[in-house]
Amino acid sequence: MKVLSIDTSNYALGIALLDGDQVIGEYITNLKKNHSVRVMPAIEALMKDCDMKPSDLSKIVVAKGPGSYTGVRIGVTIAKTLAWTLNIPLSGVSSLEVLAASGRYFEGMISPLFDARRGQIYTSLYQFHNGKMVNQKKDQLLLSTDWAAQLKEQSERILFVGNDLPLHRSIFDEILGSQAVYAEMTEQNPRPAELALLGKDKEAEDVHTFVPNYIRLAEAEANWIKENKEKARK
Amino acid sequence: MTNVDQWIMGIETSCDETAVAIIKNGREIAANIVASQIESHKRFGGVVPEIASRHHVEQITIVLEEALKQAGIQYDDLTAIAVTEGPGLVGALLVGVNAAKAVAFAHGIPLVGVHHIAGHIYANRLIAELQFPLIALVVSGGHTELVYMKEHGHFEVIGETRDDAAGEAYDKVARTLNLPYPGGPHIDRLAQEGEATIPLPRAWLEEGSYDFSFSGLKSAVINTVHNAEQRGEKIKPQELAASFQESVIDVLVTKTIKAASEYKVKQVLLAGGVAANKGLRTALEDKFKEIPNCELIIPPLALCTDNAAMIGAAGSIMFEKGIQSTMALNANPGLDISIHN
Ligand SMILES: [Zn+2]
Numbered sequence: 001m002k003v004l005s006i007d008t009s010n011y012a013l014g015i016a017l018l019d020g021d022q023v024i025g026e027y028i029t030n031l032k033k034n035h036s037v038r039v040m041p042a043i044e045a046l047m048k049d050c051d052m053k054p055s056d057l058s059k060i061v062v063a064k065g066p067g068s069y070t071g072v073r074i075g076v077t078i079a080k081t082l083a084w085t086l087n088i089p090l091s092g093v094s095s096l097e098v099l100a101a102s103g104r105y106f107e108g109m110i111s112p113l114f115d116a117r118r119g120q121i122y123t124s125l126y127q128f129h130n131g132k133m134v135n136q137k138k139d140q141l142l143l144s145t146d147w148a149a150q151l152k153e154q155s156e157r158i159l160f161v162g163n164d165l166p167l168h169r170s171i172f173d174e175i176l177g178s179q180a181v182y183a184e185m186t187e188q189n190p191r192p193a194e195l196a197l198l199g200k201d202k203e204a205e206d207v208h209t210f211v212p213n214y215i216r217l218a219e220a221e222a223n224w225i226k227e228n229k230e231k232a233r234k
Numbered sequence: 235m236t237n238v239d240q241w242i243m244g245i246e247t248s249c250d251e252t253a254v255a256i257i258k259n260g261r262e263i264a265a266n267i268v269a270s271q272i273e274s275h276k277r278f279g280g281v282v283p284e285i286a287s288r289h290h291v292e293q294i295t296i297v298l299e300e301a302l303k304q305a306g307i308q309y310d311d312l313t314a315i316a317v318t319e320g321p322g323l324v325g326a327l328l329v330g331v332n333a334a335k336a337v338a339f340a341h342g343i344p345l346v347g348v349h350h351i352a353g354h355i356y357a358n359r360l361i362a363e364l365q366f367p368l369i370a371l372v373v374s375g376g377h378t379e380l381v382y383m384k385e386h387g388h389f390e391v392i393g394e395t396r397d398d399a400a401g402e403a404y405d406k407v408a409r410t411l412n413l414p415y416p417g418g419p420h421i422d423r424l425a426q427e428g429e430a431t432i433p434l435p436r437a438w439l440e441e442g443s444y445d446f447s448f449s450g451l452k453s454a455v456i457n458t459v460h461n462a463e464q465r466g467e468k469i470k471p472q473e474l475a476a477s478f479q480e481s482v483i484d485v486l487v488t489k490t491i492k493a494a495s496e497y498k499v500k501q502v503l504l505a506g507g508v509a510a511n512k513g514l515r516t517a518l519e520d521k522f523k524e525i526p527n528c529e530l531i532i533p534p535l536a537l538c539t540d541n542a543a544m545i546g547a548a549g550s551i552m553f554e555k556g557i558q559s560t561m562a563l564n565a566n567p568g569l570d571i572s573i574h575n
Contacts, residue, residue, distance in 0.1 A: 036328050040335045040561035054340045069284060070325055073291055077329050081336035084295040085309065208296050211288070218284040224277055 002052065003059045004043070004082075005196035008035040008075035009067030009095040009212075010114050011163065014192030015042050017050050018200060023193040025050045030163055030189050035074045043078075057088055061199030063190065064092035065213040066122040066139055067114055072212040080207050089204035093195055094213065096139050099161050100126035101194035102187040108157035109136060111147070112190075115164035119143050122215065125151075125158075133198070141215050144168040148175035157181055163188045240313045242553065243301070243337070244546025247330030248322025248350050249375075250281045251539070252293035256305035257546030260554075261359055265304035266536075266543040269293045272416070279415045280405070287325035294333045301542075309341040316549020319347030319559070320569030321376070327565035335561055346549045347559040349571045351377060352389060354505035356551065357537040357544035365500040365529070371490045373514070374506030375401035375416075378446045378486075380493050381571070387555045389571045392493060393444025400482055401508050403448035407455050407478050411471050422511045425479040428472025432458060434481045444489055451481055483517045491521050494528055501529045509538040 007014040013035055017025040025046045029038075047053070062079035065072040072095070083090035099112035106128070113123040121144045125137040148171055151158050160172060161183040172180040217225070239258055246253040250272060256265040271289045275281045302308075317334035320327060331347075338345040354377075355370040364386070372379045378400045380393040398406070401418060408417020411424075434454050437447040455478050462469045494502050504518065515532055522530045537543060557574050 034564065036332060037562050037564045040332070040339060044339060044561050054342075069287070070328065073287060073325070074328060074332050077291055077294060077332040078336045080291075080295055081298070081333040082340055084298070085337050085340045208299075209292070211291055214288070218282065218288065220278050220282040221285060 001058045001200065002056050003061055003196045003200045004047075004057050005061040005192045005199065006039065006043070006075045006079050007063035007095065007098060007190055007192050007195055008039050009063045009065050009072040010190070012189045013038060013042065014190060014195065015039070015046055016192035016196045017046060017052060018193070018196045023196070026191070026193045028189050028192060035071050039074060039078065054082070054086060057086060059088055059200060060090045061196050061202075062090065062092055063095040063098055063195055065095055066141065066215045067095050069214060072214070076210070076212045080210050084207045090207050090210060091199035091202040092205055092210060093199045093202065094124070094139055095190065096122065096124045097126065097133065097135070097198060098190040098195045100124075100133065101191060101198065102161045102183055103159045104128055106159045106181070108159060108181070109154060110159045110161060111151065113144075113160065113162045113164060113168070115167050116141055119145070121147060121164070121168060123147055139213065139215060144171050145175070148172050152176060152179070159183060161187060240550060241307060241311050242546040242550045243312050243315045244348075244542035244544070244549055245315065245317040245330045245334045246350075246353065246540060246542040246545045247290045247294070247326050248318045248320070249326060249540055250275055250286050250289075251541070252290050252297050253540065253542035254297045254301035255542035255546045256301055256307065257543060257550055260547060260550035261363070263360060263543050264307070265301040266541060267297050267300045267304065268541050269297050276415055279409070281323070283323045283325055286323060287329060290326055290329035294329055298333070298337070309337070309343070312341070312343050314344040314346050314549060314553045316346045316348045316545050316552070318350050318353060318545050319563060320350065320566035322350055322567060324565050324567045327567065331563055331565045335563060339561060344553065345559045345563060346553050346557055347563050348545050348548045348552060349389075349569055349573075351379065351381070351571050352548040352552075353544040355381060355383070355389070355503060356548035357505060357533045357541070358503040358531045359547050360537060360543060361533050362529075362531050367497060367499045368501040368503060369490065369493050369497060369499045370503040370505050371486065372505045373400045373486065373508035375399060375405065377506060378448070380444050380490065382493075382497055386551045388575050390575070391571060393446065393489060395446040395448065397447050397449035398452060400446070400448055400486065401506075403452045403482065404508070406452050410456050410459050411474065418508060418511065421475045421479060422513055424472050424475035425513055428470060428476035430477040430480040431473050432469070432477035434458070434477050436481050436485050438485065444493055446485065446489070448482065451478070479513050483514050486514065487517045487521050490518070491525060495525055499528060501531060504530070504532045505538070507539045509533065510535045
């Protein structure tokens with residue numbers, strides 16, 4: 001089984017190739033550069049290095065968000081078009097779950113996060129049980145101060161993972177003190193090989209209807225729904 | 235391969251239509267699928283870019299599949315994939331560009347980035363073979379341009395709007411008259427029912443200029459409505475629509491005819507969504523009788539509004555010119571039409 005995984009949902013760009021039970025290629029950058037320009041050339045180059053043709057692939061796995069709307073759309077569009085045109089299965093994995101995989105050997109809870117501006121973060125809570133990742137809280141968008149307050153209720157230690165940690169670390173330090181543990185610099189990028197591993201045995205999506213997990217409605221749509229609810233009340 | 239026919243897949247997602255088409259030998263439509271989002275955007279009174287982008291992701295593989303099914307061909311039959319590279323809404327363009335790259339990569343098919351306006355112009359080649367030199371009048375929600383072509387794939391903009399596009403002015407005037415979105419067709423319909431009795435300005439700009447300007451006209455319409463309201467009078471929407479439309483068409487047609495004579499062209503092509511406007515079509519046809527030895531081509535309505543057949547048609551010529559894009563092709567909302575001249 002040959003799996004191609006693609007993650008363009010946040011600043012890190014990641015691509016990996018699995019062949020059976022081996023990771024044969026992995027490409028990661030953590031740059032504020034244009035994913036649309038770089039991701040297909042990166043896939044092309046990695047597959048060439050690995051002597052793999054598109055027709056050799058047996059599955060596509062993509063990070064489906066949350067993250068940058070544009071970023072996640074680029075990855076999902078490429079993944080679903082490749083899966084459809086090659087007629088192979090597609091699986092989507094939460095971008096946060098991929099990041100949480102960095103905490104594979106951590107005993108407590110894992111909180112992966114991406115900054116979502118204005119003090120907010122995309123985050124969730126995971127824990128490894130017998131080598132399997134278990135989701136404890138769903139992917140959500142909230143203020144990091146509110147998140148820290150929720151986590152304070154937990155008895156276990158929390159491992160925070162993500163390149164955007166420096167933006168929120170002082171809040172976690174202040175509210176959680178020694179309950180908060182921080183991943184090392186080398187664990188902060190979401191690993192595309194982990195994405196491939198998480199998705200390779202996951203149930204296949206319906207390619208046509210597969211869309212990113214944006215978490216939020218588009219602003220115009222949210223406002224429209226609010227206005228119509230108000231109108232309905234009157 | 236013994237297949238000598240050229241098969242181009244066109245992909246267009248620059249605004250609110252997800253469209254895929256298959257064009258045979260540059261001129262024959264083998265498939266032309268358009269998934270319109272207009273019903274979704276109506277509630278907002280205009281296209282919302284983020285929502286347009288989301289709809290494109292929902293539709294893209296469905297539309298691709300439909301197009302191949304309609305054309306009855308396989309990937310291996312395709313000569314090249316042409317995709318709108320720009321201009322347009324960047325988030326919307328990105329979906330088409332990345333889908334096109336994925337298909338091209340998966341099957342080792344050449345990729346060609348196409349300019350959206352070149353597409354609109356080449357919609358005409360699906361109706362009649364182009365003869366050079368020619369002038370194209372491109373009028374849409376985002377564009378008002380006169381483009382001179384001395385040969386295939388060579389585009390020279392000789393006039394363009396300095397402010398609003400004609401289609402934009404239509405939408406704003408429609409809003410002033412409380413007409414539903416999109417307003418253009420409503421104004422065109424109302425204009426057929428009324429007389430152009432209200433004097434409105436025409437922006438001819440400086441002597442010899444082929445440029446356009448519609449913001450003054452738009453303001454004049456809004457002022458006319460407000461002043462009437464203040465006097466407690468009611469303006470007949472039919473009369474206002476007819477007067478506004480007459481002003482727009484007068485400038486468009488006069489400048490086009492002048493350019494056609496000055497550049498001694500063999501053909502004048504009408505292109506873009508506003509080309510669906512009955513008033514504009516009729517006025518151009520009438521005036522055209524004045525210039526001999528010049529053919530006027532007006533595509534049917536379905537080829538005037540955004541579609542992918544036009545992208546396939548333009549892509550066919552660009553591919554023949556040897557233009558190919560790499561896997562690094564990006565969406566370019568400000569793409570210049572003369573880049574490959
Ligand atoms: Zn257009």
